[in-house]
Amino acid sequence: MAQIKKRNEISQQDKWKVEKIYKNVESWEKDFEKLKSMTPKLSEYAGRLSKGEKLLEYFKLDEEISRLAGKLAIFAHMKSDEDTANPTFQVLRDKIYAYSAEIQSMEAFFIPEILSLKEGTIDKFIGDIPELNMYKFLLEEILKKKPHVLSVEQEELIASVSDCLNAPEKVYNMLSNADMxxxxxxxxxxxxxxxxxxxxxxxxxxxxxxxxxxxxxxxxxxxxxYKNTLAASLTSNIKSFVFISKTRKYKSSMECSLKPNDIPIEVYNNTVDTINNNLKSLHRYVSIKKKLLGLDEMHMYDLYVPLIDTVQEHIEYDEAVKTVKEGLKPLGKEYLDIFDEGIEDGWVDIYPNKGKRGGAYSTGDYDTMPYVLLNYDYKLTDVSTLAHEMGHSIHSYYSRKNQPYIYSDYSLFCAEVASTTNESLLMHYLIDNEKVEKRKLYLINQELEQIRTTVFRQVMFAEFEKITHESIESGTPLTGEDLCKIWRNLNKKYFGLDMVMDEEIDMEWSRIPHFYSDFYVYQYATGYAAAHSFANAILKNGESAVEAYKGFLKSGSSDYPINVLRKAGVDMTTPKPLEDTIKRFDELLDMLETV
Missing domain, CATH: 1.10.287.830 (putative peptidase helix hairpin domain like)
Structure with a gap:
């Protein structure tokens, strides 16, 4: 077995070009000192934002500081991740992270001060000073929060008890990760x-x-x-969130989670309803899997076993790049040119090395290139990971090139769409071009499992959250027995009559950490459905669909996520994106039965 290389043994051309941000630690330190000299000036604007000129000055200073802090942070965390045992870069990372918290505290006056301005003041500022027009959407977003922002004293009180309100999650993490x-x-x-x-x-x-x-x-x-402890932990977490939503005068905890991003509650409810209306597809999957595995009974513990063994192969990185490019061809020359630029200009840190952070991610900031961390291991999954992370990075590239700094990032609701669109296009290409029956079956199974786990499973989670939050909001307490019963009934409904409901599955709710981030998981399903809709349209309609998709990539956070997607042709307020995904699931099931 080959010994893992040290960082200095990895070829320069296989590493990301982080030196394009800072040549060395000395130049980083110089900029860090510059940042520390600039930041205190933010406090000088406290109590002075009632003049439009001062507001514009504040925006410009805040952007300069945020961009410099972003650049410093990206360099420090990338260098730290190259070799997590290197103390020099741990220190840099800790320094900038700690100072970023100080910057946030110096900016804390901004939103309360904007909300304290008389109605119509912001419109007058924008009318008098055309340069402020760029900030109109940002300011409107802040003003929309006004009914839900409390007095300074109340906000301070909530901030002071935030640690207590987060205690259930801490208890859960300690129990499940350390004590169990x-x-x-x-x-x-x-x-x-x-x-x-x-x-x-x-x-x-x-x-x-x-x-x-x-x-x-x-x-x-x-x-x-630990059923009773785990139930007390989860229901206490829900009660904390219900308390916050009521205190902030939202109609429900779901509205409290969705409204800040202007996502209508109907999007959540439609997601659950659409999947419920199409559960026959999941029932069919269970039935086909049972038959192909040759089982008399299909149990919950049979659900994850692959229909076919992983295809063993060794794919060199250069070959992976070629394969991904072939898969992404429908996106057109401009997109592929950016992809090539990323590969050739040092966006990607390719191979594992001793001390390197595991996994994969896309990073970068407004004043840097996009960067991709991989731990490439020559497998088909690594090819898919390259497509996924380059999807994130090219999304960032387009967004930063086409938006001013304040709108250059994209919302969580949209974050996984571009990466999953790339994966979807790659999978279409691989399945359509595979001639070896065994490999084709393996690929079909991969995509089916992705839809089952990312769409059906996450929506079942979302439905569990909806039921539990609504019960507690209506004053109905929930015990461990209640949670097990809710979970059992959902599993019965989702997996159908061909699945034997082993009693152990009743406890599965207790090992889902995402339930401590209220109403988060539905976004996996909506993101996947939006990506599938884009991929579908690109393959079907060609150039016009590509242009609409690039419009989405260029939009950043210049509008609310639902609007950004709708302008590009994907309307998440309708069932269509999810229905199209289920249609693909059915097509794959047809292929599975005929291969």
């Missing part, structure tokens, strides 16, 4: 091995049914021992 231990089980070789939350994911995919059944039962029976 699992029994030993037998692996595929018959050897005794301690089960963990991490290795469970490989055991539940095991070809050996006894192994996955034992892992499944051992995991959920351990969670069951």
């Amino acid at each position: 231990t699992f029994p030993k089980i037998k692996d595929e070789k018959g050897e005794s091995i301690e089960l963990t939350d991490v290795n469970y994911s490989s055991f539940i995919r095991s070809k050996n049914r006894t192994v996955r059944e034992e892992a499944f039962k051992a995991l959920f029976n351990t969670y069951k021992k």
Whole structure:
């Protein structure tokens, strides 16, 4: 087995060109000192924003400071991630992160002061000073929050108890990550091995049914021992969020989560309803999987086992780049030229090295190139990861080139759309061009599982959140037994009659950390559906769809996410994007039955 290389042993052409941001630590330190000299000037504007000229001055200074801080932070975190054991860059990262918190505290006066201005003042400013027109949408966003912003004293009080309100999540994390231990089980070789939350994911995919059944039962029976504590933790978290939403005068906790991004509640409810109206597709999937696995009974622990073994292959990075480019051809020359620029100009840090942060991500800031961290391991999944992360980076590239700094980032609701569009186009290309039956079956199964887990599963989670929050809001307390019953009924509904409902599945709600970020998970499904709609339109309509899609990539946060998507031809207030995704799911099931 090849020994993992040290950072200095990796070829220069395989590393990202972080030196384009700062040549060395000395030039970083020089800019950090410059930042520290500029930032205190922000406080000079406190109490002076009742004049339009001062507001414009503040915006310009704040942008200069934010851009410099962003550049410093990006360099520090990238260098730190190259080798997490290098203390020099840990120090740089900690310095800029700590100072960024100071900047935020110096900016804290801004929103309350804007909200304290008399009605019509902002419109008058914009009328008198044309330069302020650029900030109109940003200011309107702030003014929309006015009914939900409290007095200074109340805001300070809520800030002071925020740690207490976040306690349920901390308790859950400590219990599930630190205190909870699992029994030993037998692996595929018959050897005794301690089960963990991490290795469970490989055991539940095991070809050996006894192994996955034992892992499944051992995991959920351990969670069951803590059922009352876990239920108290989750319901306390929901109560905290309900308290905040009522205090801030929202009609419901769901509105409190969605309204700041101007996402209509109907988007959430339509998402749940559309999936509920199409559960027959998921039932069909369970039925086909049961048949292809040759099982008399389909149990919950059979759900994750692949229909076909992972295709073993060694794909060189250059070959991965070519494959991704072929998959992205429908996006046209301009998009592919930007992709080439990224590959050739040093956006990508390709291979693992000793101490390098694991996983993959896209990063960068307004005054830097986009950057991509990979840990390329020559597998097909790594090819898909390259397409995904370059989707993020090219989205950022377009957004920063076409928007002023204040609108150059994109919302969480839109964040995964471009990356998933790339993955969808790549998967279409791979499936359509694969001639080897075994490999084709593997690819079809990959996409089916992606839709099952990202769309159906996440919407089931979203429905659980809706039920639990509405129960607690109406004054109905929920025990561990209640949560298990809600979860069981949802599983029955989603997976249908062909699935045996093992009693252990009742506890699955207790190991979903995302439930501590209220009404978050539905965005996985909406993001995937929007991406699929874009990919579908691009493959079907060609250039006109590509132009509309590029319009989305260029929009940043210059409008609310629903509007940004709608202008590009994807209306998330309608069931169509999700229905189109389910149509693709059905097409893949047809392929599965005919391969």
